[in-house]
Amino acid sequence: MDYLSEVRIENLNTMTVASASRISTNPEDELIAYMTKWAEESGIKNSRRFGSDFPVTEDEQNRGLRGYEYWVSVDENVLLPNGMTLKKVEGCKYAILRITDPMNDPFERIPMGWKKLADWVNSKGFKTSSDNERHWFEEVLEIDRVVYMDLYFPIE
Template sequence: MSFGKNLQYLRQLSKNMTQEALAEKLNVSRQTISKWEMDAANPEMDKALEICKIFNCTLDNLFREEMDKRSDSYSNLRVEEVAGFQYIEHTVISTDPESDAISRMYKIAEENGIENPRVIGWDFPNLSQEQINVFSMHGYTAALVLSDDVKPEGYQIKEQSSHKYVAIRIERPYDNPFVTIPGAYHTLFDFMRTNGLEQAENDVIPCFETDGDSMDVYIACR
């Protein structure tokens, strides 16, 4: 863990705040910020508390955590207004549900003549403790985004209204999925906290990820 790396990480999340801008907020010199970020010095307690207030974090976040879990795989961290869309969904509960759920959506797309289908997905949380702890199961919901003229039979068509999301892109998400994908969500939650955003969960898909060689991860916010 490194206070300096954490401070630099928080600056970058906060709309790429410059060292000069942070120095002005703290009434210190830019050189002081530079020393902190190189771990050549640590701030006094009053300045550390001011930093926590600026970035909406805790002293534990600053000094004890490894906040920057990003990798070279991440890019295009942003706030995006996602246009409304219609979709159908399919949930699988098993020891490896993602591939089955996603494959089902691509099969439906092929059956309905949908070219370049857009498939998204998210974890399905409503499992019993027995399913999780005894049988090592988890759930995953895959969804096929529909155009107005496509209505697959046998599925309830749902609607997602236009909504604001924070998002990040992962290149090569499946090279190390158990690190890069959770790390992307971690980065998005840090970004939301630092910029005064809250997660939105009512009447909207709370979070989802796209399928493909590169993956965009989205969390609904307000």
């Protein structure tokens, strides 16, 4: 699995994000396209963007539906359209793993990345920060024409 990096530890500062969620058969692509278009039309540039799974009911899952939530970092005074909310995401220490070319085989590479990251965190004895409403999320980056995905696992 040469597409998975070693784990690194970083602190992320508190940030304000525009957030939306969607439940469908392809929520990631739909939501990312919607929020990217909104950000461009709103003149939001150089913002960080994060995504995470969003819970679905058992019935929705049985119908082949999945949920996804997407964030765009913004100024706290931004005007949001209906369906988006403003959230303050508290700063936290994260264990981070990078996946090279995650969309080459996303249903293998991304779950394998999360497994390796969770195994690493558990093997090091870190306490996870889920009790403090911390978030597990992913960030897609393009560096020198190569696509990467960083997975963020909150730790204390």
